[in-house]
Amino acid sequence: MKGKLILWLPLVLMLALFLAFWRGLQQPDDHVIASQLVGKPLPEFNAIAVMPGQLGAATFDFKDGKPRLLNIFASWCVPCVQEVPMLERLKANGAEIVGVAVHDNGPDLATFLAENGNPYNKIGLDQQGRAQIALGSAGVPETFVVDGKGNVIYQHVGVVTEADIPKLMGMLGATR
Numbered sequence: 001m002k003g004k005l006i007l008w009l010p011l012v013l014m015l016a017l018f019l020a021f022w023r024g025l026q027q028p029d030d031h032v033i034a035s036q037l038v039g040k041p042l043p044e045f046n047a048i049a050v051m052p053g054q055l056g057a058a059t060f061d062f063k064d065g066k067p068r069l070l071n072i073f074a075s076w077c078v079p080c081v082q083e084v085p086m087l088e089r090l091k092a093n094g095a096e097i098v099g100v101a102v103h104d105n106g107p108d109l110a111t112f113l114a115e116n117g118n119p120y121n122k123i124g125l126d127q128q129g130r131a132q133i134a135l136g137s138a139g140v141p142e143t144f145v146v147d148g149k150g151n152v153i154y155q156h157v158g159v160v161t162e163a164d165i166p167k168l169m170g171m172l173g174a175t176r
Contacts, residue, residue, distance in 0.1 A: 036136055037135065037136055037144070037152040037155060038152055038153065038154060038155060039151065039152070039153070040151065040152060041150050041151055041152075042059050042062050042070070042135075042144075042146055042150045042151065042152055043059070043134040043135060043136075044059045044134065045057075045058060045059055045100075045126075045130065045131035045134050045135070046058040046059070046124070046131075047100045047101075047124020047125055047126045047131050048124060048125050049122075049123070049124065049125075050101070050106045050109060050123065050124075050125040051106075051109065051110065051113070051118075051123050054120065054121075054122055054123050055122045056122065056123070056124040056125070057070075057098045057099065057100050057122050057123065057124030057131075058124070059150065061098055061122065062098075062146045062148075062150045063148070063149060063150040064148065065148035065149075066096065066148050067096075067145065067146065067147050067148050067171075067172045068095075068096045068097065068098055068121075068146055068172075069087075069090065069095055069096070069097045069098070069143055069144070069145060069146070069168065069172070070097075070098050070099075070100065070135075070143065070144040070146055071083075071087060071097055071098070071099045071100070071120070071141060071142075071143045071144075072099075072100050072102060072131075072132055072135065072137045072140055072141060072142040072143070072144075073099055073100070073101060073102070073140050073141045074101055074102050074103060074104050074140045075101065075104050075108040075109050075111065075112035076103075076104070076108065077140045077141060079140070079141055079158070079159045080112075080140055080141045080159075081112075081116050082159050083141050083159045083160050084116045084117050084119060085117070086159075086160045086161060086162060086164070086165060087119035087120075087160060088117055088119040089162075089165060090119070090160070090165060090168060090169065091119045091121075093165070093169055094169075094172075095168070095169065095172055096121050097119050097120050097121060098120065098121060098122045098123075098124070099119075099120035099122070099123040099124070100123075100124045100125075100126050100131050100132070101123060101124070101125050101126065102126045102127075102129050102131070102132045102137075102140060103126075103127065103128075103129055104125060104126075104127065105125075105127065106125065109123070109125065138157060139157075141158065141159055141160070142155065142156065142157055142158070143155075143156040143160055143168070144156070145168060145171045145172060153171060154168075154171050156168070
């Protein structure tokens with residue numbers, strides 16, 4: 001009898017560990033990824049212009065005294081499509097939004113904007129992802145609030161939702 005219990009012991013231990021890890025994944029201690037950039041100057045980047053009639057995006061764009069949103073996105077990003085109407089609402093409320101398209105190309109970006117709308121005042125293309133890496137961006141979409149001196153005051157990871165609009169607009173207004 002004791003020998004049969006010992007045979008089941010590894011399976012019971014494995015199941016207990018699996019359940020403990022599963023619970024940890026379902027209920028993490030912290031749901032927020034703390035940004036290392038908040039309170040610091042925006043890193044140097046230069047994303048080239050790719051859309052006709054729109055300038056590219058660079059660090060110096062954020063140092064003219066006017067607070068802006070910096071949105072990291074991509075034409076191949078499904079959540080980025082969901083975010084466009086919220087970005088358009090932000091723009092309609094007076095927010096200036098600079099976009100950086102990562103790991104993308106001009107034709108795909110043009111199609112994305114034609115199909116979903118263009119909430120951006122400027123769009124830079126970051127084909128190699130260098131600007132994204134410099135910003136410490138974990139993925140797309142991601143939005144930064146940058147004060148008029150070029151300092152990051154907030155980083156929003158993920159899709160901007162309706163519930164985020166008052167907070168983002170408030171942050172832009174508070175930095176003026």
